[in-house]
Amino acid sequence: MGLAVDVPWELLLIVALVASIMADRQAWQKHPVLTASAGFLFFAGMYPGLDAIARHSVWLHSLQSLMIHHLGPLLMLFAGINPCRVMPGSGRVFGSTPATILVLFSFTGMTLLWLSPDLHVTLMESAGLYSLMKWGMALSGILLCNVVAGQNNAVSRDILRGVAFNIAIAAPQTAAGIYLMTSPPLYPMPGCITPPVNWLPLLDAVPDQRLGGGLLIVASGIFFFGDLMGRLRTAPEALATPT
Template sequence: MQPILSYLRPWEFSPTVLVCCALAAAAYTRGLVLTKRTGEATGFWRPLSFFVGLGLIYIALQTYFDFLSQHMFWVHRLQHLILHHVGPFLLVLASPIGIMSRGVPRRLRERVLRPFWRNRWVQSLYSFLQNPVIAPLLFVGLIYFWLSPAIHFTVMLDEDRYRLMNWSMVVDGILFWWLMLAPRSTHGEANISYLKRILILFIVMIGQVLLGAYIFLHKSVLYDVYGICGRAWAISPMTDQQLGGLITWIPPSMMCVIALLVILRRLLHEDEATTPAHPALAGATTQKAGQYP
């Protein structure tokens, strides 16, 4: 057990990561308990999706995994796959806002969180980040930016920049997948149609494929910083880079395909919910609506 526990200990302890993950887990757990007390069904898969997503983000940031990501390019790409794609995807898939809101103490929710969220500047920033043009550009652009060889070299040697990079992956991942996967009614002014979401996912997928293929097929070493830091395992720099290119190329594309399936299912579900089962039912509904405006 001792070797296993040593791998689970934080490599570079971050109070911010611990507090954020702990508060999120506490709010969701309390909300889950209160929701069940009302008799409302919570299901099994959504809580599982939430806690798995949150757990993966914590592991990627606060265990020995973080050390490996600083000393192997392919592990770094796996870390960002978790932080930018898998973890946020699972969190959003759980649709946790309602449960978490219920789990936050009422005074804190009404006196702090709600006024903060309704602030004009916060709403303007949110609308900007959730713009259907800005959101995919930021989602793919951050990957390109942090993987620019010159930028990547300096980031991996600077602790503050390294943490900024990882946090930007988490926050942007949550924002993007929320825009893609959340029901349209939850977006407010940032709402976009499901067809636009499908188009955005195709564009994002192409951008990730091109970058991953470029890294994988490049004939020289792009990220020599790992040679300076010292690789955790004795593999050649080109093999390390090619593995990282494949991780940048294939799994994110698969995540986009899975997101497309989720959107199509939601689109069909909403169509079924708004389509009357029988013409006679439609007539009755229309008549009833006319009688009770």
């Protein structure tokens, strides 16, 4: 069976999403490699055939999260991709405090739901629910990209506010990753419904969970330090201006 596409309509939606992300002509002109890489990460991380295997593996849960929830949005930021750029006043909306709080809770909440032991069996048994969770992860990551872009476009470009926001995003996910790495197995692993492809290692419950936790910590670190460096690079004047 391999990585067969069981839901063609979902593949079409994914192609439409990736096309909307990569349709930014300005980003293509300035950062073609970053733009193409962001599109590839979203497509590969959301590919429907991957779900049948990832539903049964904590580390593949975390790998998908890294691709569509952290690294893809970060590459969008570096490339200057902003899907909401065509909306008048979108920078002010996404840079506002209510939008920041909403995205903070939605981004963190999707991670905790994705890793919830109480939902694990349901996610394994329901391809539709797993796909819905995956889309929630991707959309919350894109919203996060828009919020950070809005913050970076603000007149004040408050570096301290940006660092506090990054900590609020990264800290809960780092804590969740540490918890996964140090806890006994939290998830039942009854075996894959779909036979795994021969290049994908199947891990026992303990290393599977530890690798998943480690990937979550790496994802949080990549976003925190990557976005921080981006803020410092695009707003050096904020360091010399008292707030």
